[in-house]
Amino acid sequence: MAEIFPLFISYQQVAVFDPNLDDPFNDWGPRHVSQGFSWRAESVSFRVPDGEGCIVEVLLGNEPSTLTGVSTREILTPFEVAKDKLVAVGSITEEHNVSIPSGAKYQLTFELLPAGVHGDNKFDHAIRFRFVKADNPIFEIRKADGEMDTSSPLDLHARPAQ
Numbered sequence: 025m026a027e028i029f030p031l032f033i034s035y036q037q038v039a040v041f042d043p044n045l046d047d048p049f050n051d052w053g054p055r056h057v058s059q060g061f062s063w064r065a066e067s068v069s070f071r072v073p074d075g076e077g078c079i080v081e082v083l084l085g086n087e088p089s090t091l092t093g094v095s096t097r098e099i100l101t102p103f104e105v106a107k108d109k110l111v112a113v114g115s116i117t118e119e120h121n122v123s124i125p126s127g128a129k130y131q132l133t134f135e136l137l138p139a140g141v142h143g144d145n146k147f148d149h150a151i152r153f154r155f156v157k158a159d160n161p162i163f164e165i166r167k168a169d170g171e172m173d174t175s176s177p178l179d180l181h182a183r184p185a186q
Contacts, residue, residue: 027122028081028090030145033072034116038080038151040103040132041067043112043121047184058173059165061099061134062182068101069182070134073171075148079140080113082122083154090142091150096169097136102161104129113153124155131158136169 031038041048050062050069062069072078081091105111109126112119124130137150168174 026081026083026087026090027120028079028142029120030147031078031080031113031115031120031151032117033076033078033149036072036074037069038072038078038113038115039067039069040153041112042106043110043119044106044108045184047186048112049116049185050182051185053179055176055179056182058176059178060097060168060172061101063101063163063180064182064184065104066106067182067184068103068132070099070136070151072136072149072151075139077147078149078151079142079145079147080120080151080153082113083152084124085156089152091137091152093137093140093150095135095137095152095167097134097172098166099134100162100164100166101132101134102129102163103132103155128157129159129161130155131161
């Protein structure tokens with residue numbers, strides 16, 4: 025099931041969301057920016073530092089990754105896949121639909137990896153998303169870089185961007 029694709033990152037965010045949402049992107053408050061993500065049940069957006077050209081890898085369960093490098097950010101959030109099995113991964117300017125088994129709760133892990141090359145494509149960042157079925161998924165900043173603040177409570181309430 026592993027999928028890998030290039031993605032143009034606009035407004036320093038990449039989102040995972042239900043493709044049927046009318047307003048899939050989230051509004052960002054100051055705490056969302058400092059914690060590195062903005063979450064609501066059907067949509068989660070992750071902050072990506074400067075750089076627009078990314079390569080994105082989407083994995084299910086313990087599938088092996090083809091991307092190399094040590095992650096600089098790791099953020100875990102709950103995510104529930106809708107009935108139609110599709111999840112969109114994208115930014116404001118483009119998105120890709122990925123098929124994930126539906127009707128389940130997932131622990132979604134976001135990993136930000138450094139610049140590199142994949143095939144013929146140079147990229148500013150690599151992003152790895154991993155969906156693992158979980159009865160009780162959690163919120164956790166597992167690894168933070170210098171642009172993130174882990175000292176305050178997480179803000180788990182986002183609104184759709186207008």
